[in-house]
Amino acid sequence: MKKNISLFLMLFLSVLTFAQKTVSGKITDEDGVAIPSASVTVEEPGKDAILAYGITNSKGEYKVTFTSAEANVDLKVKAFNQKPLTKQISNSDQNLNFKMDSEATEIKEVQLKTKMITSRGDTIAYDLKAFDSKSDRTLADVMKKIPGIEVNTDGTILYQGNAINKFYVNGKDLMEGGYGTINNSLPKDAVQKVEVLENHQPVKILQDKVPSDQAAINIKLKNSVTMTGRGEVGIGADPFLWNIKLTPMFFGQKSQWVVNYKTNNVGEQVENEGNILAFGSGWEGKRINAAQNDWLNVENASTPNLPVKRYLMNSVHYLSANYLTNIDSKKEWELKANANYTNNAVEREDYRETTYQTGDLAGSKVINSTRNDFYTDKVKGELIFTKNAKKGFFKNTTSFSQFWNGDRAVAVREGRTGNESVESPTSSFQNSLSTIIPWKEKMVNFKSFINYQDDRQTLQVSPASYLLIPFRENAQSPIGTINFAPGSLAEQSFRLKTLDTSHSANISFSTKGWTFTPQVGFDFSTDKLNTNFDGITTSGNPNFNGPAYENNLKFTEVNPSASLGINYKSEAWSLFANMPVNFNNIKAEDDLRGVSKTLNKTTFTPNVFAQYTFASFWKASLNGNISNNFGDIKSAYAGYMLLSPTGFNVMDPNNPIPQTTTSSAGSRIEYRNPLNNLFFNVNYSLSDSKRNLISNPILDPTTGFTLMQYIEQENHAKSNRFNVEVGKYFPKFKTNASVSYGNTETRSDAFLDNQQFENKNNSQTYGFKFNNTYFEWMSIDYNGSISRTTQDSRGGRLGVNNGYNHNLALFFYPIENHTIGFNWDQVNTSNGTNKYNNPFFDVSYQFSWAKKKIDFELKWMNVGNRRVFETYNLDGQFNAITYTRIQLRPSQVMFTVKFNFK
Incomplete structure (x- = not known):
């Protein structure tokens, strides 16, 4: 390092x-x-x-x-x-x-030829045709091949290693960050070029005043008015398989809309396409991906380090609609309405053997298996009013989400079987308002955010005798075991009502490239937690009807703040800093359990970023910040809760409110030269988190169940990260290639403040990407990585885990309009003498009806019919090695018709 x-x-x-x-x-x-x-x-x-x-x-x-x-x-x-x-x-x-002297140019022949990559100011434009292959059909297919741009497995688009902040189509932000639908379904033939807007400030009134270090993507279509979209209808057999995708789109000068319906049972994870991936600027207000507070859980089968399509046993229906229209003649005001609905059922199954390496548990082995059924049923609606003009800004976002989720599990542990279920309905409402009003030479900004959420969850375990949970009455008492009556039912009920509000006002002064923004803010949040556990035990065991298994906790945070924002922008320099002083007031009360905790603390949490642009193609930046976290309601409950059938969790009521102070710094060098198609970036960062509480789990070696507790003791978690990536496009060979290297080292105190009980982890990753379309009869895409993880714990070497992953996609075009495809996923893991190789192969044949732009595809997935995935994993917390075998999707054959809507 x-x-x-x-x-x-x-x-x-x-x-x-x-x-x-x-x-x-x-x-x-x-x-x-x-x-x-x-x-x-x-x-x-x-x-x-x-x-x-x-x-x-x-x-x-x-x-x-x-x-x-x-x-x-x-x-x-x-x-x-x-x-x-x-x-x-x-x-x-x-x-x-x-x-300059005049010199007439005699033009014998005019030939228009678009450059692959062009740059003007902070905008870099990529001609899509220069990077696509005959097998590509959608924007996402081509985006993965553009130098400087990456597309993660969750759909997030990165430019030079950083996530983008906006995704536009013809300059309009229809999707408000949930751009996965367009990226996956927009036909490549409708796109003229992809533009990267570097250092993009999306709020127009702040441009040239408040800089940004993030880039945006603008998709420029060939026509200003475009009706397009993508559709697929596929079926298979043994068992019956289906995969249907219908995504019509319209992009006009005044309005845009996208309607999307996708359903399948072939392992495609389409339900996350509506997730917010780009969050814009903080000046626009606050947007979040609504999610449940998942406190109670059944035991979950493991998931392998494989492409999701290899193991996801699903049956999903996902429907979404996005609409944007201008509601005034100047086209400054926009109305956006977004809605989506998800119905999804997932099956999962695994087998695990956990062997403890050191300490009192050395040689102990716990064998267990889990079979799951997860049910998701949720709906979300959103309404957004926006004015984004040079002379003012307004944005109000109102969203509502409702979940009706349920999880099931059949778990087997050391010969005992338990049936587990969780029901978890959740209601969520958010409203975010931000407005910037020009006042003479100044700007006044008001922001308000309100979030209310109601979570109800019920965990049931039958029979309760499956639990056999290790238990102690207090920190000093010896460990014992709770024995439940045979055939009885254990039930944990939970309800959490959450209200978060945040309000602020600031005024900005600008002069000679500098902008100063003093701000005052007031944040208030309250959580009300009610829980109860019910179970019938055998005689001589603890009584579950007492307050030890109940919570009636109120957790309140009041945080007034004052800050000064400093921004500077010139041709070469960008600087933004925020200097906030926070007055933290936290209170946790539960009369039933005798909890009464308070914290009053003033903190200074600066955040600084500076970027220097030089020699046209170079950028160098430094950043640093200090942040504080004072825990939440999860750190204050004092009544035992069965958060999972693996054991009770509880916090000591005598412990103070957790405090974590994190200091971090980083530096970055970036080079992007569209003239020679070369892009690279180098990053280094380090952080130190100081905490006042440390975990002190109690483990039963016979059952493998855990009772989580915490003790008051200062401890640290430190990390150093270094990574570099270099990418270049070779136009002569129609080849895009990139290499990367990453090294991450983390150290954290384990259970005692002693060097020999420190957890250490060092991970190194080497990556290589390559795609080539040089030959008319073939195209190739390759993505590979090598990893090595070394883990030490409790004074000894826990193990070294090596991995090798790659994906190879080959397409052959022997005859016009005919394509033969071959796909190879390889995942290898090893730990000492234990080595597992997991290869997967797919083959396909596609005929293209060029005149109608319709494809007919026959695809055979998992040709070798590999049914299980095997791997070894290291667990530093309990000094254990776990062998895992996970059920995979079997071999399947699909026939699919693919088409554009226009």
């Missing part, structure tokens, strides 16, 4: 060694008339590499900034119908004006 840090610092300092120089001036013709759109480039003498470039504006003015170690550089100017000129200039800041 020290070598990584040194290497990063050397690289960081080397790019800043030479001072940045700027050449500016004006370019005119022989008569002194300004020449717009002339190109000005700076090159090192004798080298065919552009250091920097610029384009003259309508007044003929240009400005080029560059960095070079040479004493002199070549400045070249080119313009249509003008004679090109080259002048060697000194490597210094200077102002140079040029007059």
